[in-house]
Amino acid sequence: MTSTQPSSMETREVKKKEINERSFIRKLLKNRIAAFGLFVTIFMTIIAIFAPLIATHAPNEMDITHSLLGAGVDGHFLGTDNYGRDLFSRIVYGARISLIVGVSAVLFGAVFGTFLGLIAGYFGGKLDSLIMRTMDGLFAFPFILLAITLMTVLGQGLVNVIIAIGVANIPGFARIVRGQVLSVKEEEFIEVTRSLGATHGRILFQHVLPNCLAPLIVYGTMSIAGAIISEAALSFLGLGVQPPTASWGSILKDGKDFLVLNPQMATFSGLAILITVLGINLFGDGLRDALDPKMKV
Amino acid sequence: MGKYILKRLVDLLPTIFVVAIIVFVITRLIPGDPAAVMLGPQASVEDIQELRDDLGLNEPLHTQFLQYIGDLVQGDFGVSLTYNQPVISLIMDRFPNTLVLAFSALVIALLIGIPAGIISASKQNSVMDYTVMVISLIGVSIPIFWLGVMLVLYFSVNLGWFPATGMGTMDEGFITYIKHLVLPSITLATIPMATFARITRSSMLEVISQDYIKTARAKGLKEFFVIGKHAFKNALTPILTVLGMQVSALLGGAVLTETIFSWPGMGRLIVDAIDKRDFVVVQGTVLFIAIIFVLVNLLIDVLYKIVNPRVNYSSGKGGEGK
Numbered sequence: 001m002t003s004t005q006p007s008s009m010e011t012r013e014v015k016k017k018e019i020n021e022r023s024f025i026r027k028l029l030k031n032r033i034a035a036f037g038l039f040v041t042i043f044m045t046i047i048a049i050f051a052p053l054i055a056t057h058a059p060n061e062m063d064i065t066h067s068l069l070g071a072g073v074d075g076h077f078l079g080t081d082n083y084g085r086d087l088f089s090r091i092v093y094g095a096r097i098s099l100i101v102g103v104s105a106v107l108f109g110a111v112f113g114t115f116l117g118l119i120a121g122y123f124g125g126k127l128d129s130l131i132m133r134t135m136d137g138l139f140a141f142p143f144i145l146l147a148i149t150l151m152t153v154l155g156q157g158l159v160n161v162i163i164a165i166g167v168a169n170i171p172g173f174a175r176i177v178r179g180q181v182l183s184v185k186e187e188e189f190i191e192v193t194r195s196l197g198a199t200h201g202r203i204l205f206q207h208v209l210p211n212c213l214a215p216l217i218v219y220g221t222m223s224i225a226g227a228i229i230s231e232a233a234l235s236f237l238g239l240g241v242q243p244p245t246a247s248w249g250s251i252l253k254d255g256k257d258f259l260v261l262n263p264q265m266a267t268f269s270g271l272a273i274l275i276t277v278l279g280i281n282l283f284g285d286g287l288r289d290a291l292d293p294k295m296k297v
Numbered sequence: 298m299g300k301y302i303l304k305r306l307v308d309l310l311p312t313i314f315v316v317a318i319i320v321f322v323i324t325r326l327i328p329g330d331p332a333a334v335m336l337g338p339q340a341s342v343e344d345i346q347e348l349r350d351d352l353g354l355n356e357p358l359h360t361q362f363l364q365y366i367g368d369l370v371q372g373d374f375g376v377s378l379t380y381n382q383p384v385i386s387l388i389m390d391r392f393p394n395t396l397v398l399a400f401s402a403l404v405i406a407l408l409i410g411i412p413a414g415i416i417s418a419s420k421q422n423s424v425m426d427y428t429v430m431v432i433s434l435i436g437v438s439i440p441i442f443w444l445g446v447m448l449v450l451y452f453s454v455n456l457g458w459f460p461a462t463g464m465g466t467m468d469e470g471f472i473t474y475i476k477h478l479v480l481p482s483i484t485l486a487t488i489p490m491a492t493f494a495r496i497t498r499s500s501m502l503e504v505i506s507q508d509y510i511k512t513a514r515a516k517g518l519k520e521f522f523v524i525g526k527h528a529f530k531n532a533l534t535p536i537l538t539v540l541g542m543q544v545s546a547l548l549g550g551a552v553l554t555e556t557i558f559s560w561p562g563m564g565r566l567i568v569d570a571i572d573k574r575d576f577v578v579v580q581g582t583v584l585f586i587a588i589i590f591v592l593v594n595l596l597i598d599v600l601y602k603i604v605n606p607r608v609n610y611s612s613g614k615g616g617e618g619k
Binding site for chain 2: 138142144145149225237255267273
């Protein structure tokens with residue numbers, strides 16, 4: 001009898017979790033705007049993954065004799081840039097850079113920020129003060145300025161862009177997680193776990209962290225949109241990925257100099273950023289409503 | 298109130314100190330030699346060593362730090378290698394220009410964003426509400442550097458209504474001055490405007506559903522007074538919170554906006570300094586902007602206290618999570 005009781009409790013817990021997950025997904029998909037956002041995000045991800053199949057030309061193949069062609073000329077769907085490279089193919093490949101940087105930089109920020117927020121909130125005291133003062137200091141830098149400063153020292157390159165935007169993301173995650181930990185650690189089940197002799201690590205990662213996931217997921221999703229814009233901004237300023245790698249920001253940067261001769265360079269690269277970011281924001285809004293309606297991002 | 302402001306000012310000192318440390322750490326401790334970055338890949342080892350000596354980078358780290366903090370306390374942000382001028386005087390030349398741009402953008406954002414949010418909330422689920430929400434969602438998602446370029450394309454290149462670049466002076470006439478200001482201000486105002494509209498709508502909706510608003514309506518008060526006097530006053534606190542965050546967006550956005558419109562402000566100064574690899578200017582300007590941001594947030598905290606006198610900071614910083 002006693003041996004079956006925990007297992008039935010566990011089954012009940014698992015079922016409850018499944019029902020919660022199902023109702024969350026139903027809630028999310030019922031929200032048409034969020035579903036549209038999810039569709040756009042998936043669509044852009046597919047474009048990024050299958051870029052070699054979708055692109056009509058090699059993205060870095062130059063042909064100066066065919067530079068700045070208009071849309072639809074000589075088999076170039078959106079025309080060509082100032083080096084005669086196919087604009088459509090470069091925008092398709094640009095999706096890769098945007099999504100790689102967006103996801104990786106946010107993961108970077110999330111891992112470090114969550115860890116710092118967890119230990120600051122859980123242990124409190126001087127450690128909390130030290131960590132949160134540092135986070136306040138990082139927060140005092142406008143996001144893009146912090147990334148610019150880091151890029152100036154690190155130098156151009158994909159990995160450096162990820163590090164720079166990732167570091168700028170750390171304080172946001174740390175603050176959100178710390179706030180959650182402060183309320184979760186007062187809960188009765190944490191007290192019980194502690195009295196049963198669980199280690200700090202076990203309490204933090206098995207009990208506290210799972211209770212911080214909802215706001216983390218919402219904030220993380222929204223942050224991907226911000227990271228994509230930041231990458232484009234860095235590339236627009238000439239600090240992002242190295243040429244000739246196609247990135248939406250660098251195409252826009254080149255397009256700015258040829259606005260009169262070839263406005264589609266600036267127009268379509270920016271539209272690609274807008275559509276992707278809008279899709280992620282719509283999805284993020286829906287996620288917030290479904291997971292954590294009280295949260296105001 | 299004076300005591301409160303003084304206490305908040307004292308509270309800020311550690312944050313400013315941390316900000317200074319962060320700038321120091323970024324420039325000295327992370328992989329990469331600032332001197333090598335400044336001189337570029339073609340530089341010889343001797344040149345790099347010479348510049349390291351000039352910048353004091355060959356001194357022990359603690360000596361560098363004490364020197365750096367000592368200089369900062371005296372308002373010395375270093376000397377620019379390319380301009381051959383103290384960084385602080387370069388900043389002071391350009392700061393008023395950034396201030397004009399950021400202030401006009403903030404005014405546009407507040408004057409359009411807040412009324413749009415109020416109208417949207419008071420006519421919830423109407424065509425007007427949906428329109429405001431769609432536009433504001435696009436507004437928060439738009440890359441402003443693209444918007445700026447598009448505004449130049451349509452309003453400067455195609456229509457010729459506004460100048461594409463530069464900042465007018467009052468000597469050229471007030472109209473010319475304003476004409477130069479229009480496109481950069483709209484570009485910089487877009488994200489804060491959309492954010493204000495969204496937050497105003499959501500906090501107004503929260504307030505409107507409360508009993509005292511229903512009572513005010515039941516008493517026969519005109520809708521204008523119900524919304525303007527009772528609801529808006531109580532919806533103001535979240536708007537002020539967002540205002541603090543938007544100052545950061547404005548200062549960061551200024552870097553991009555000033556680059557597009559060749560606006561002679563601090564953002565342009567940073568980007569030019571990056572092009573010229575003048576790291577001392579980048580470091581000084583970024584630090585200056587961070588300090589301004591911290592001070593503006595203090596101002597907003599004071600406004601917060603005026604709007605909502607019950608706010609008490611004595612239990613801890615900002616009170617987040619408490």
